[in-house]
Amino acid sequence: MTRNKSIYLLVDTSGSMEGIGMKSLDEVVENVIPRLKSVQSSQPDVKLGIGVIGFGDTAVWITPTSVSVDQWIWQGLESKGFTAMGGALILLHERLAEEDNNASFLSPLILIASDGGPTDEYEQTLAQLHSLDNFKSATRIAIAIGDDADRETLREITGSDTSIFTTDQIDQIINAIENNLYI
Amino acid sequence: MKELSINEVIPLQGGGKARVKAELGRGGQGIVYLVDVHVKMMALKWYHQHKSEQFRKNIRNLVDYGPPMGDAFLWPRYSTQLIEGHFGYVMDLRPEGYYEFGQYLLNRQRFGSVFAMIQAAMRICDGFQKLHLKGYSYRDLNDGNFFIHPSSGDVLICDNDNVGLDGEHSEIKGKPGYMAPEVVCGGHPDTRSDRFSLAVILFFLFMRGHPLEGKWASSCPCLTEKFERLIYGEKPVFVYDPDNDKNRPDPDVHRNVARCWGLYPERLREQFQQEFSNTCLHNPTERCVEMEWKNVIEHLRDNLVNCPHCGEEIFFNPECKCPECGKPIQPEFFGEIRARKIPFFADKLLFFDNDNTPDAEIKIIDCQMRIVNLSPTAWKATGTDGKSTILMPNHALPLKDATVIESTIHDIDYKLSVIKTTT
Ligand SMILES: Nc1ncnc2c1ncn2[C@@H]1O[C@H](COP(=O)(O)OP(=O)(O)OP(=O)(O)O)[C@@H](O)[C@H]1O
Ligand SMILES: [Zn+2]
Numbered sequence: 001m002t003r004n005k006s007i008y009l010l011v012d013t014s015g016s017m018e019g020i021g022m023k024s025l026d027e028v029v030e031n032v033i034p035r036l037k038s039v040q041s042s043q044p045d046v047k048l049g050i051g052v053i054g055f056g057d058t059a060v061w062i063t064p065t066s067v068s069v070d071q072w073i074w075q076g077l078e079s080k081g082f083t084a085m086g087g088a089l090i091l092l093h094e095r096l097a098e099e100d101n102n103a104s105f106l107s108p109l110i111l112i113a114s115d116g117g118p119t120d121e122y123e124q125t126l127a128q129l130h131s132l133d134n135f136k137s138a139t140r141i142a143i144a145i146g147d148d149a150d151r152e153t154l155r156e157i158t159g160s161d162t163s164i165f166t167t168d169q170i171d172q173i174i175n176a177i178e179n180n181l182y183i
Numbered sequence: 184m185k186e187l188s189i190n191e192v193i194p195l196q197g198g199g200k201a202r203v204k205a206e207l208g209r210g211g212q213g214i215v216y217l218v219d220v221h222v223k224m225m226a227l228k229w230y231h232q233h234k235s236e237q238f239r240k241n242i243r244n245l246v247d248y249g250p251p252m253g254d255a256f257l258w259p260r261y262s263t264q265l266i267e268g269h270f271g272y273v274m275d276l277r278p279e280g281y282y283e284f285g286q287y288l289l290n291r292q293r294f295g296s297v298f299a300m301i302q303a304a305m306r307i308c309d310g311f312q313k314l315h316l317k318g319y320s321y322r323d324l325n326d327g328n329f330f331i332h333p334s335s336g337d338v339l340i341c342d343n344d345n346v347g348l349d350g351e352h353s354e355i356k357g358k359p360g361y362m363a364p365e366v367v368c369g370g371h372p373d374t375r376s377d378r379f380s381l382a383v384i385l386f387f388l389f390m391r392g393h394p395l396e397g398k399w400a401s402s403c404p405c406l407t408e409k410f411e412r413l414i415y416g417e418k419p420v421f422v423y424d425p426d427n428d429k430n431r432p433d434p435d436v437h438r439n440v441a442r443c444w445g446l447y448p449e450r451l452r453e454q455f456q457q458e459f460s461n462t463c464l465h466n467p468t469e470r471c472v473e474m475e476w477k478n479v480i481e482h483l484r485d486n487l488v489n490c491p492h493c494g495e496e497i498f499f500n501p502e503c504k505c506p507e508c509g510k511p512i513q514p515e516f517f518g519e520i521r522a523r524k525i526p527f528f529a530d531k532l533l534f535f536d537n538d539n540t541p542d543a544e545i546k547i548i549d550c551q552m553r554i555v556n557l558s559p560t561a562w563k564a565t566g567t568d569g570k571s572t573i574l575m576p577n578h579a580l581p582l583k584d585a586t587v588i589e590s591t592i593h594d595i596d597y598k599l600s601v602i603k604t605t606t
Contacts (some may be wrong), residue, residue: 020248024316034474036474167316168313168317
C-alpha cells in the first residue's frame with residue numbers, strides 16, 4: 001500500500017533574512033534536495049510530498065499543495081517585513097489537522113528556518129499543534145540562521161535543543177532528516 | 184601608489200591599529216606586509232590601486248559577517264581606513280610549510296603521499312561547501328588561491344577579497360581556464376560557476392591537466408579570444424565525454440591526463456563525466472553540490488590501501504589485484520558503514536564522519552588484525568553472541584566476523600559492521 005509522508009518547510013522571509021541569511025538557507029536546501037530524491041527512489045511506496053510556507057509580514061503557502069520531491073524546484077524567496085511565525089503555525093495546523101484523520105499519512109517531517117523570533121501571536125497555535133498526535137510524533141527540526149535566531153521559541157517548536165542546527169551543520173541536518181525518512 | 188614604511192601605523196575600521204613590521208611579498212594587486220595588531224602578528228594586504236567604494240564596502244561586510252566555519256580561510260579580519268585614497272585589509276598569517284597549488288601542478292612541489300592529495304581534495308571541497316553554506320560565492324577560484332601542506336594535505340584558502348554574497352554584482356570574472364562557460368560567455372560568477380571551477384581544480388589535482396583541453400582544442404590554430412570563447416565557453420567538450428570523442432587527450436601532448444585517467448576508481452571518472460557533461464556544462468543548476476564531491480572523494484579514501492606485498496599506495500579494485508606489483512590482494516575483513524564498504528588492510532585509517540580526522544586505524548598487533556579507537560569517545564562493540572564490550576579511546580579490539588561497532592561523533596550515530604571475507 002502506498003503511504004504518504006509530508007515534509008513541511010517553514011521559511012522566515014522577514015526583512016532581516018534578505019541577503020546572507022536567505023542565501024545560506026538556499027544552500028542548505030540545495031544540499032538537502034538530492035538526499036530527498038535518493039530517499040524517494042529507494043522507497044517508492046512512501047510518497048514524499050513537500051509543502052513550503054513563507055512567513056514575513058504574513059504567512060503564505062509558497063508550495064501550496066504537497067508537491068512530489070521529483071517535481072519540486074526550489075527558488076529563493078524574497079524577504080521583507082516582520083516575522084509572522086505564528087501565522088505560519090496556523091497554516092501548518094490546518095494541514096496537520098487534515099492529515100491526522102487520514103490513515104495513509106505517516107507522521108510528517110517539519111523543518112523551520114528562522115533568523116529571529118515571532119512578531120505575532122504564536123503560543124496559542126503552538127498549544128493547538130501540541131494537541132495533534134501527528135505533530136507530537138513528527139520529527140521537528142529547526143535551522144537557526146545567524147546569531148540572532150530566537151532559540152527559545154525554536155525549542156518550543158522542536159521540543160529539544162538537539163534538534164536546532166546552524167546552517168554549517170549540514171551533516172547533522174541531513175542525518176536528522178534521513179533518520180526520519182528512511183522507514 | 185603609496186607604499187608603507189616600517190613602523191608606519193595604519194588605522195583600522197572600528198578603532199584598532201596595525202603597525203607595519205616588514206614586507207612579506209608583493210603580487211600583481213598589492214604588497215603584503217607583516218603587521219602587529221594589538222600584539223598579534225598578522226598580514227596586511229595593501230592594494231596598489233585605488234579600490235572602488237563598492238569593493239571596500241564588500242570587504243567591510245566580509246569582516247562583519249565573519250569567515251565560514253573551520254579554519255581553512257585566511258579571511259579579512261579588519262579593513263583599514265582610507266589613507267590618501269589607498270586601502271587594504273588584515274588577515275591571519277599563513278603558517279610555514281604551505282605551498283601554492285600552482286606549484287604542485289608545475290611539479291615544483293610534490294605531495295608526500297596519495298593520501299595527502301586526497302585529503303587536500305577533501306579539504307578544498309569542504310572549504311567551498313562551508314563558504315557556500317554561509318551564503319557567499321568565491322567567484323575567482325583558480326590554482327593561485329589555495330596553499331596546501333604537502334604531507335598533511337591541509338588547505339588554506341586565500342585571496343578572499345572577491346568573495347561576496349551569492350548573486351550580488353561582482354567586478355571580477357575569474358581566471359581563464361577556470362571560468363565557467365556561462366561566465367566566459369558574459370555572465371556573472373556565482374555559487375554555481377564556483378562549482379564548475381571547483382570541478383576544474385579537482386580535475387587538475389587528480390589528472391594533472393585541463394578537462395577541456397584535448398585534441399580538438401589543440402587543433403585550434405591559436406588561442407585567440409574567439410577560440411578561447413569556443414573551447415571554454417560556447418562549445419566546450421570534455422576530454423573523456425562518453426558521447427563525443429573528438430576532444431580526447433593526445434597521448435603526446437596531454438600526457439598527464441592520458442596516463443592518470445585510468446588510475447582512479449570508476450566512481451571518480453564517472454563523476455567527472457557527469458560534471459563535465461553537456462548538460463552540466465550548459466545548465467549551472469545541474470552541477471552537483473560539494474557534498475556529492477565529498478562522497479566521491481570519501482570513496483577514494485576508503486579504497487586507498489597499502490599493498491601488503493609491495494607497500495605502494497593503491498586503490499583497492501574489484502579484481503583484487505595490485506596495479507603496481509600485480510600480486511593478488513584480498514583483505515581478510517571489510518567494514519560496512521552506511522552505504523560504504525571499506526577493505527581492511529594493515530595501517531588503514533578509517534574516517535566515520537566528515538571532519539577529516541581519522542576515527543579508527545586497522546593494526547596488526549600480536550599477529551592479529553585489530554581495530555584501534557582513535558576517536559575521543561568510547562565505542563560499543565557487539566559480537567555475534569550478543570555480548571557487548573566497551574572500547575575506550577586508544578584501545579584495540581581484535582577483528583571478528585559480524586562484530587558491530589557503534590559510535591557517536593559530532594552527535595551523529597555510526598554503525599560499523601565487520602565482515603570476514605569468505606574464500
Ligand atoms: N596571509 C599571508 N601570510 C603570509 N604571506 C602572505 C599572505 N598573503 C600573501 N602573502 C605573500 O605575499 C605575496 C603577495 O601576495 P599575493 O600573491 O596574494 O598578492 P597579489 O597581489 O594577490 O598577487 P597576484 O594577484 O599577482 O596573485 C606572496 O608572496 C604571498 O606569499
Ligand atoms: Zn603491490
